[in-house]
Amino acid sequence: MKYIDEKFADIQILRYKLVGFEELSLRQKIYIYYLSKAVLSGRDITFDQFGKYNLRIRKVFECIYLNYDGNRDNQDFRALVIYLKRVWFSNGIYHHYNCDKFTPKFSKSFFCEAYDALPYELLGLSSDDAKQELRAELLKVIFDEDYLPKRVNKTEGVDLIRTSACNFYEDVSQKEVEQFYGSLKADGETRPASYGLNSKLIKINGEVKELVYKADGLYGEKICQIIHWLSKAKQYAENKQQEKIISMLIKYYQTGDLALFDEYSVAWLKEHEGQIDFINGFIEVYGDPLGLKGSWEGIVEYKDVIATKRTQLISENAQWFEDHSPIDDRFKKKTVRGVTANVVCAAMLGGDEYPSTAIGINLPNADWIRAEYGSKSVTIGNLIDVYNKVSHGSDFMSEFVIDSKTRQLINEYGAICDVLHTDMHECLGHGSGQLLKDTAPDALKAYGNTIEEARADLFGLYYLADDKMLALGLLPNREAYKSQYYTYMLNGLLTQSVRIELGKNIEEAHMRNRALIANWALDMDTEHQIVSLEIHDGKHDVMVKDYERLRNIFARQLAEIQRIKSEGDYEKARMLVEKYAVHIDFQLHQEIHKRYEKLGIAPYKGFLNPWMKPKYDAAGNIVDIELDYTESYTHQMMRYSGEY
Known part of the structure; x- marks a missing residue:
């Protein structure tokens, strides 16, 4: 199979394979096909929201x-x-x-x-x-x-709503948005709705109003298409719980009622018997500067049964990891509930998950649901596999990794540690810890996404170096974790900046998170005996001198980040993010760009979907779903514009 389709601008287009799809039953294939049609039907919603x-x-x-x-x-x-x-x-x-x-x-x-x-x-x-x-x-x-x-x-100090072009708001200010949603919150509310998640806020004749995304509301035509395909998929569900979930999602789409969305999310959490799962809805809030509005996204997936044994082992030990976390006991969950983790094969990507997509997902996002019912995590194995295949043999390592010993370490253990860090980030990191009773879920405002991603990353980094990983058989030896520590610091301090236009600041939450952790670590290492940036032959290199002490830095960072999250310490969150996570030294930035140009590596990658083609018998019944991996990027995009 040809994994690389084409390259343009700063982007490389890849293909992913549906491993094991041929072994699925016809009923399962048809179920995936109809769920995939539902995922593709929301494409224009994401375009309009952005x-x-x-x-x-x-x-x-x-x-x-x-x-x-x-x-x-x-x-x-x-x-x-x-x-x-x-x-x-x-x-x-x-x-x-x-x-x-x-x-x-x-x-x-x-x-x-x-x-x-x-x-x-x-x-x-x-x-x-x-x-x-x-x-x-x-x-x-x-x-x-x-x-x-x-x-x-x-950008700090400006009206984030009026200076953002995202289409979640119209003719309203940041102050008006905060006042509108602040007025909806009830004191002492223990199960708050995700206010604003599925709506647009506008001002008409001086009055602020909400336009809700639902079948007879905003995006109604597209939502009705999604409902149509979900209804067809329901007929091929693997079990009664999946049927119930789809019915609840349809009802939510029909009404736009966020209480129904919470009920659906809880029911979705409880379904883990089937091999096939999906996400379809207004989910992640990274596209809103205030972290309130959900971008539409979808993904269809099925379990990689063998690889899932790894994530299940992690989730089975969730309470141990929570109990031994280096955070204050006040912020630990006394009982970790409902942690479910799987390695999956992506079967179809849509909306905000296409063409650029996550390789790990942890949902639901509502803190109270996580506390009472737990979370469901996936690591998307077939996408990670493609990334590994196309990166093999590039000159990146010789250009940016400081010495042959470290390169050998990364060659041996980098792939397994990358996957394991993603597992820990998604399976346990996001679901760990708890808010104090009086802390509002959105207390950190525009800094909330960055702090949350840093919290999950630090959880994974801290435990990668723990003897528990060896005891569980997840890592082969005590040296392996060092590969992840090095590449994480390298990415946060240097190489991720190639993704930013020269002279610009870091904006995206995940990139801010990595810069925050890495730059803060340098600052915490006042004597430069643990980790440093060194110059060799006019180029900056990352040097990690003591991996064990670097782990101690990660532990201290995790403790403070969890405190900020649990207490809702907005000022400390603002200080950390603005100091460590936003700005890039211009000369260093320029250097990284030049070094990347020499390598000819595209800093961003995205995926083409397989073209699912149903085959029919004489009576019009589907007898198989064939996969076509030959479609070009342009053809797929034009086809989607015509069909959806």
Whole structure:
């Protein structure tokens, strides 16, 4: 199988394989197929959430791509195609990671010429006047770099809502948003709803109102399509609990009632007998600067039964890990409940999980559900496998890893430690600890996502070096963990900065988390006898001199991060993030970019989905689901735009 499809801009497109799909029963294959259709049906929701002009721009550029009759080899047209590919990849005109608006490499005059040649009917418009209005609108959005420049802005000291282009809000300020949702909270509420998760907040005639995503509300047409495919999938569910879950999800989509979403989430947690599972909904809140609004996403998956034995072993020992955590006893869960962890094969990715996707997931996000019922985690094994395959043989290690001894350590143990750290992060890290009774779940506001990701990462880092890992047979020896410690510090201090445009700050929560941990560790190591940045031949290298003492630093960080989370210490969260996680030294940043350019490695990767093709008998019954791995990136994106 060919794993690499193409490379453009800073992106490499990969393919993943559905390992073991052929061995599934016909009923299971059909179940996956219908769940996959439901996952793909929400694509336009994510595009719209990520910017109010995204769908219009995508349609216009796809029309130009299909109908342009000029010289397709000229520089402007090639640049326009790359722009379109980036729009597909990021679900809009903003970079999927740093959230900056794309800068077009084609001229305004070329765009106008290509646009003007399109009939208004082809654009779905009613007249030439409407076409001219759209033209003026798009010229401002695409070419004015100061107009809506950032999808998610987290810069301290500004109105994060008015300066963010995400389409969760309209004509409201940050203060108005905080007041609106603050007024919905009841004192002493023990099971708070995830207020604002599935809605858009707008102001009409001076009054702030919520538009709820539901079948007869905002995004109603797309949600009805999702419901249609979920209803068909329900007929092929593996058990009664799966049928119940789908029915509850449909009811939630019909009503938009967040209490029903919580009930669905609890029922979803309890289903672990079936081999097939899915996520479908407004889930993660990274796309909202205040961490309230859920971006639409979907994934269909099935268990890797053999690899799942590893994560089940971890989850079976969840109470031991909680009891022995280096955090204050006040913040430990006396009883860890309902920790379920599986290694899965992704079968279909959609919405905010496509083409760029997570390799591990832990849900639900509601703290009270985690406390009372637990959480469900997955490590997506077939995606990790592709990452490992395509990275093998690159010159990254020789360029950035300090010496041959460390490179050998990473070659031997890097893959297993990467997977195990993801397991610990997702299976136990996010589900560990507890909020104090009077701490609001959103007390950390815009810094909450970064602190939460740092908490889960530190939990995994701390325990990778524990003898418990050897006792459980999860690591082969006491040296293995060092590979993860080194690569984590290398990434946080140096190499992840290649993902940021030169001179810009770090914005994305996961990147901020890694920078926070690594830079804070340097600061805590005042004598530089544990970890340091050293210069050799004019280039910076990471040197870890004492791995055991580095673990002690991680332990102290975890204790403080958990305290901040449990107590809702907003000021300390703000101080840590702003000091360690946002800014990049310009000269160091420039150096990393130059070193990467020499290697020719794309810093971002995403995936094509397999094309699922049902086969029918003479009576119209599905007799098999065949998988096509040959579809190109452009064909898949154009096909999805036509079908969904």
